[in-house]
Amino acid sequence: MDQRPPRLASLDVLRGLTIVGMIVVNSASYLHYVSGYAQFAGLEHAAWRGFTLADAVFPAFVFMTGASIPLALAARGAPEQGIGGLDGPTLRRLLVRSGRLFLLGLILSNLYWMATPESVPFRPMGVLQRLALCFLAAAVLYKTLGPRARLILAVAILALYWPLTLLPFPDGATDLLKPGANFVGWFDRLVLGGHVYVPGPLGYDPEGLLSTLPAVAQALLGVAAGEWLMAPQSRNGRGALGLLIAGTACIAGGLVWGLAFPISKELWTSSFVLLSTGVALVLLAGLHQALDVEGRRLPGSGFLTDFGINAIFAYSLHMLASIMLTAHLLKIPYVWATPFVGDRAAALIPVAIFVGLIWMVVAYMRKRGWVVKV
Incomplete structure (x- = not known):
């Protein structure tokens, strides 16, 4: 069967x-x-803070990466999620897939560098690299933690990322309204050096290292949405309603939080995660009701x-x-x-x-x- x-x-x-x-x-x-x-x-894209139609696209892809994980692993007949659910073959498969995706990202991010390495700096991070890291982290957590623990972890990451961005850094004063003037940007400059996407004394990378943490949280929210869609109640219309309520709450939470923690795709702030996740959830709710429930x-x-x-x-x-x-x-x-x-x-x-x-x-x-x- x-x-x-x-x-x-x-x-x-x-x-x-x-x-x-x-x-x-x-x-x-x-x-x-x-x-x-x-x-x-x-x-x-918004220059530093704000939210445009363009800013909604990439985070939706991160969210969808997470949402696909429960269905993809279930389709392969992998063991159920929960503590001890990550076996050796599954872990190797996840590592190989994320490694291939990261490698593909390296190639696509550096097409111009491969053509003219003397005029274009090598860029280690990028869109697919971030997706690879988010997929690996979310998939491993899906196999090792229960749904409630994963949601708590996602909320904790988003909550702790705010003070992380406010930490003092050696070569300037923290100002979240100024591009690169924060601990996250300084960390990218320290580790990536001249390989950040935006160069300069306050250079930063919009797909940088520490800002990948809230992106992982966004993928975990996607995992929760994917699990919700797989649940029996999602087949009778309750699934779409639940997604709509969650999406509306995320949008409201992101807008309110954005008054204190600016909405910024470049910094991938927690308020940005909530707002963009909310938009994706609302769209998914409408599509699920129309396509999956009503056919x-x-x-x-x-x-x-x-x-x-x-x-x-x-x-x-x-x-x-x-x-x-x-x-x-x-x-x-x-x-x-x-x-x-x-x-x-x-x-x-x-x-x-x-x-x-x-x-x-x-x-x-x-x-x-x-x-x-x-």
Whole structure:
């Protein structure tokens, strides 16, 4: 008898929405900085504090990484979670998978360094590197701690990260409203040296070392959401309601906490974690009710599922193929449309074409049943 949990369409669609969002944000930013195209403010990351549409994308991916863990491990027939649930083969499998993901991140983060190492510094951290660390930590904790203990740990990490950012550091005064002027940024400068993403005396890395701790907490919140979706009560509508209540509470908590602990993706503050997790939970609640409970087919759900099933592959492909955005053929529709719709809207046309080209690849892969797992 097959004991594997059913594949949840809501997770694939939200994961796909997250990947498409990352591709759109990165592509619009690439055209803005490389080709000088105009850009909507919502597609730009907040300079240091604040929250834009672009800021919601990456943390949603971290959250979804955690949410997929209970279903993925259950599908493999791994032992139940709880103390003593992490056996040797499972640990080796988790280490290998996270290692491959980290290595892939190193390659993608350093494409320009590999081409011109004399002009671009090597960067050890990055998006996939953070995902790898969050996945490993959340998966190991899922196998070794119970649900309540994991939630307590997540809350403790978020609570303790606040005073951690306020610790004094040797080369300046702590000011959470000033980029890099905090203990977390100083630690990155100390350990990573000139390899931080933002250079300078107050340089820092938005995917740095200590700021990965609250990201791990966010992945653990995702694990809790994944467990909730697997529970029997989630199949009759109570699951969506629970996610909606939790999401609303997280959004409110993040906004209130943000009055004292600034909402900052660059520092990955605890208030930012709550706010971005809340947004992801609300979206997941709506998708779960519509797709998993009611069995409806929402417009665009197939398109997003194509991306969601091969999420890491789609992300990697867009990184490798981003040079296409500057091609002359993609500039023609931008120039043509600018007088009619304005430069900001016209700049999204090459981005939409680029997303469409990637979709053609992942749609073909889904049709053939090809799933690339890192």
